[in-house]
Amino acid sequence: MPPHGDPLVGHRLSLPPEPGTVRRRAVWRRVWGLCAALLGVVMLLVGAAGFAMMPSLIDDEKAFGTATSCTALSSPQDACLRSFEATVTRTVIKERNKSSEYTLYLNGSTQVPRSIDMGASEPLLKRLRPGDHVKVTLWRDYATEVRQGKVSQETADTPEGEPVFVCALALAVICGGAYGLYAGGTALARASRRHAVRDLPAALVTRGKEAAGAALCALPAMIVGVFTSVPVMLVVWLGLLPLVRWIVQRQQQRSTGRHARPPVHTV
Numbered sequence: 001m002p003p004h005g006d007p008l009v010g011h012r013l014s015l016p017p018e019p020g021t022v023r024r025r026a027v028w029r030r031v032w033g034l035c036a037a038l039l040g041v042v043m044l045l046v047g048a049a050g051f052a053m054m055p056s057l058i059d060d061e062k063a064f065g066t067a068t069s070c071t072a073l074s075s076p077q078d079a080c081l082r083s084f085e086a087t088v089t090r091t092v093i094k095e096r097n098k099s100s101e102y103t104l105y106l107n108g109s110t111q112v113p114r115s116i117d118m119g120a121s122e123p124l125l126k127r128l129r130p131g132d133h134v135k136v137t138l139w140r141d142y143a144t145e146v147r148q149g150k151v152s153q154e155t156a157d158t159p160e161g162e163p164v165f166v167c168a169l170a171l172a173v174i175c176g177g178a179y180g181l182y183a184g185g186t187a188l189a190r191a192s193r194r195h196a197v198r199d200l201p202a203a204l205v206t207r208g209k210e211a212a213g214a215a216l217c218a219l220p221a222m223i224v225g226v227f228t229s230v231p232v233m234l235v236v237w238l239g240l241l242p243l244v245r246w247i248v249q250r251q252q253q254r255s256t257g258r259h260a261r262p263p264v265h266t267v
Contacts, residue, residue, distance in 0.1 A: 026191050029200075033187025040180025043173050050170030057163040058230060060140075064159050067139055081137050081144070086112045088132040093121050102156075104128065104146060112136050116143045119156030124148060163230050168222035171237055172215040179211035206248060213244035 063079050070080035086108030094101040102118040102125055116136070118125045124146060128134070137145035143157045183204055190200060217240040225233030 029187040029191040033184045033191060035184070036180045037184025037188065040177045040182070040184055043177025043180060045177075047170040047174035047177060050166050050173070053166060054163055054170075054230065057159065057166060060159040061161075061163055064139055064142070064144075079140060081139050082111075083135045083137050083147075084109055084112050086134055086136050088128045088130055088134060090130055091125055091128050093126060095121070106134070106136065108136070111138060113143050113157075116146065117156040118146070118153060120153075122153075124151050124153035127151070161226060164222055164225035164233060167225065167230050167233060168218040171218040171221070175211045175215040175218075179208055182207060206252065209248045209251075210245055213248065214241055217241065217244060 067079060067081050070078065070082050074080050086106040089105045089107050091105070092101055092103040102121055104116045104118050104125060106112055106114060106116065113136075128148065132148060135147045136143050137147070139158075142159060143155055145152055145154050147153075186204060187200065217237055221233045221237035221240065224236045
């Protein structure tokens with residue numbers, strides 16, 4: 001059941017609150033409502049910026065997939081694969097259950113990055129020692145592969161998968177931003193003393209659950225997008241939204257059936 005002291009929402013009113021309580025409640029609603037609304041706007045702008053980046057990220061992914069090695073006739077502006085010599089300064093391999101680190105540190109020309117996220121220890125990283133000479137393959141500003149002799153390893157520094165990840169992040173952020181704007185606007189609209197006598201509508205909790213569920217749906221949609229494309233990922237995410245709404249409604253119906261109480265009339 002929702003709390004009755006109006007931290008956020010409630011359904012019942014047993015006694016009229018005291019004037020001091022009403023004033024504090026009105027001020028509190030103005031404060032957190034304004035903060036929530038501003039945060040919601042910022043999150044919506046961040047999500048929109050993510051979607052604005054999508055076309056260029058998709059173009060980069062396609063261009064990388066068709067990139068070939070540079071030739072003697074290639075200009076510095078050509079989006080081809082270039083190789084540079086570098087020397088290993090140290091390696092970091094930390095394998096943990098929740099987070100792992102596989103970093104290669106290099107010394108070379110200005111084009112070669114000083115550190116590269118290798119993504120795994122196999123097949124090359126764990127064999128490298130300080131002072132070893134390697135060849136680093138660069139595509140634009142990405143270090144995509146490291147080679148020593150006949151052994152090579154693709155790095156985690158590629159544009160592959162970036163559009164899907166950014167799209168999933170943007171969807172989750174937009175869900176949070178939309179709810180923040182809705183909740184903040186609702187609180188501000190009921191921040192007057194006349195409205196502060198009553199609790200905020202229970203729909204705030206319902207919409208919050210729906211927004212959280214919609215944000216979580218970005219994860220399975222992203223998994224689908226990894227094997228397909230961003231448009232398919234968006235279709236999957238949109239298709240999951242009715243399921244989220246149905247689950248929230250079912251949960252509310254069960255909760256109401258279990259804990260329903262007779263209404264208390266206002267004195």
